[in-house]
Amino acid sequence: MESNEIPHSLGIDVFGTDDYLTNVKESLIYRCNKSSKPKVPFLITSESIGDLSSMVNIDIISLRDINLKFEDRRKLLRGIGLEITISNLRLTDGKQLGKWIADISSFYAYCKHARFQFILSSGATSICELVSGRCFDSLLKTCGIDPISYWNDLNGWLQTRLIRRHTYFA
Amino acid sequence: MLNRRSKRRYIAVRCDKFVKADNGNGIYNSGFALLLTRRVAELYGFIVAQKSSIRDIGNNGNTIFVIRCNLNFLPIVLSAIPLLNPPALVLLISGTVKRLRMNLKKPSFQILKEENKCRIEKPI
Numbered sequence: 354m355e356s357n358e359i360p361h362s363l364g365i366d367v368f369g370t371d372d373y374l375t376n377v378k379e380s381l382i383y384r385c386n387k388s389s390k391p392k393v394p395f396l397i398t399s400e401s402i403g404d405l406s407s408m409v410n411i412d413i414i415s416l417r418d419i420n421l422k423f424e425d426r427r428k429l430l431r432g433i434g435l436e437i438t439i440s441n442l443r444l445t446d447g448k449q450l451g452k453w454i455a456d457i458s459s460f461y462a463y464c465k466h467a468r469f470q471f472i473l474s475s476g477a478t479s480i481c482e483l484v485s486g487r488c489f490d491s492l493l494k495t496c497g498i499d500p501i502s503y504w505n506d507l508n509g510w511l512q513t514r515l516i517r518r519h520t521y522f523a
Numbered sequence: 524m525l526n527r528r529s530k531r532r533y534i535a536v537r538c539d540k541f542v543k544a545d546n547g548n549g550i551y552n553s554g555f556a557l558l559l560t561r562r563v564a565e566l567y568g569f570i571v572a573q574k575s576s577i578r579d580i581g582n583n584g585n586t587i588f589v590i591r592c593n594l595n596f597l598p599i600v601l602s603a604i605p606l607l608n609p610p611a612l613v614l615l616i617s618g619t620v621k622r623l624r625m626n627l628k629k630p631s632f633q634i635l636k637e638e639n640k641c642r643i644e645k646p647i
Binding site for chain 1: 537538539540562564565566586597598599601602604605606607608609610611612613614616631632
């Protein structure tokens with residue numbers, strides 16, 4: 354299957370994947386854990402804030418909990434992407450989900466204030482777990498985030514990071 | 524005063540792991556709408572859940588479910604679908620069932636309709 358056909362149907366222009374696909378095209382960004390040098394656009398991701406002390410070139414930190422400790426907040430570097438996945442929320446009940454939605458707008462405001470990039474991700478491991486563009490927009494609106502400014506910010510951040518990475522490894 | 528019927532939208536959803544309800548007709552009453560109504564009620568309350576009038580329209584007997592909802596509550600329904608367990612993917616939204624089924628036959632959606640065609644990891 355042509356991998357670049359998925360985002361177009363779902364209203365998503367670019368999406369990241371852990372799998373190194375041979376038929377990868379412009380619409381895919383490779384997510385890796387180490388500073389390898391693949392021939393495709395890539396970003397370095399980590400699930401631990403502690404990795405920031407050992408690795409300086411991390412682009413995205415995947416967070417399980419949006420309530421960060423004070424020590425963790427101090428470790429974060431300006432311009433880094435903080436990712437929150439929707440897949441973790443599916444198993445939660447209505448009460449926890451409501452709390453998450455209530456908290457996310459303040460977390461977004463914190464990210465804006467501290468110049469971190471807020472990233473809402475599907476965290477999908479199969480096609481069925483993907484989230485379409487319209488659903489993302491509706492979810493962002495529910496969380497009190499303007500979808501247009503969110504996507505513009507994310508696009509700008511992504512371009513900056515990819516250009517930086519390209520020049521760094523050139 | 525004109526008594527106009529509220530507009531509706533038809534949504535095609537792919538859900539692989541959903542187990543259909545045993546009671547009633549399996550095609551027109553799969554139970555998917557009930558699952559979604561429950562999630563909407565959890566998030567937005569029972570009044571909104573009832574006003575959104577989510578209904579089962581049909582499914583292809585496999586993984587694609589067609590549901591109907593009130594147009595005014597479409598953003599609410601769309602925000603609840605990604606938070607469903609088992610996970611569900613919105614394929615298409617249309618104003619009529621006829622148009623929805625026509626669009627689903629397009630090649631780009633045929634790929635998404637097919638089960639286990641490919642595996643992907645952590646999309647942004």
